[in-house]
Amino acid sequence: SQTIHQWPATLVQPVGSPLSLECTVEGTSNPNLYWYRQAAGRGLQLLFYSVGIGQISSEVPQNLSASRPQDRQFILSSKKLLLSDSGFYLCAWSRDGFEAFFGQGTRLTVV
Amino acid sequence: GIQVEQSPPDLILQEGANSTLRCNFSDSVNNLQWFHQNPWGQLINLFYIPSGTKQNGRLSATTVATERYSLLYISSSQTTDSGVYFCAVERDYGGSQGNLIFGKGTKLSVKP
Numbered sequence: 001s002q003t004i005h006q007w008p009a010t011l012v013q014p015v016g017s018p019l020s021l022e023c024t025v026e027g028t029s030n031p032n033l034y035w036y037r038q039a040a041g042r043g044l045q046l047l048f049y050s051v052g053i054g055q056i057s058s059e060v061p062q063n064l065s066a067s068r069p070q071d072r073q074f075i076l077s078s079k080k081l082l083l084s085d086s087g088f089y090l091c092a093w094s095r096d097g098f099e100a101f102f103g104q105g106t107r108l109t110v111v
Numbered sequence: 112g113i114q115v116e117q118s119p120p121d122l123i124l125q126e127g128a129n130s131t132l133r134c135n136f137s138d139s140v141n142n143l144q145w146f147h148q149n150p151w152g153q154l155i156n157l158f159y160i161p162s163g164t165k166q167n168g169r170l171s172a173t174t175v176a177t178e179r180y181s182l183l184y185i186s187s188s189q190t191t192d193s194g195v196y197f198c199a200v201e202r203d204y205g206g207s208q209g210n211l212i213f214g215k216g217t218k219l220s221v222k223p
Contacts, residue, residue, distance in 0.1 A: 034210070043215045044197070045213075090152075094209040097142070097201070100209055102146075105153065
């Protein structure tokens with residue numbers, strides 16, 4: 001069966017520090033991968049998606065970037081965090097763009 | 112872009128009651144999912160239902176794609192049903208990337 005791992009679960013970072021969140025999927029190959037953000041407890045917004053290694057599409061302009069160095073690994077990064085980057089970040093995967101499955105999320109607080 | 116509206120925004124039930132949650136969307140979709148977000152933030156898949164009707168235990172869902180809405184039914188509610196229920200869709204543009212647009216959710220509180 002397929003599983004998705006996301007870490008860390010919580011993170012507190014100072015303004016201006018770098019960020020790296022990692023997501024890996026097991027039990028499938030060539031998945032579609034996604035990063036979503038949930039701010040203020042409601043509503044998820046798609047940040048990035050990837051249909052293959054090195055293929056990244058951004059949905060919204062922002063202070064973040066994403067990379068997919070391996071087939072089942074998706075990384076969310078920032079060079080310098082802003083207060084507005086605080087939120088709950090969720091990684092997800094799907095097979096060919098159909099049913100999506102989410103990781104447990106990372107709660108990021110920028111102080 | 113496509114708009115997704117969920118109603119009601121908040122719902123308080125007594126344990127054992129039934130409820131219906133609604134999701135309206137403004138364009139044709141090729142993907143519709145219902146999720147339950149538990150108090151720890153995890154999104155639990157309930158249904159993948161771009162059209163038709165499905166049932167899973169006390170939960171069932173119906174999507175009428177031609178009329179652009181979906182309904183989630185919860186019967187005999189339990190306190191563990193509490194949380195936020197999200198509807199998410201992908202607009203049908205002839206392809207499928209799985210890029211979901213989420214509604215704002217329905218926050219359900221089930222009282223013992």
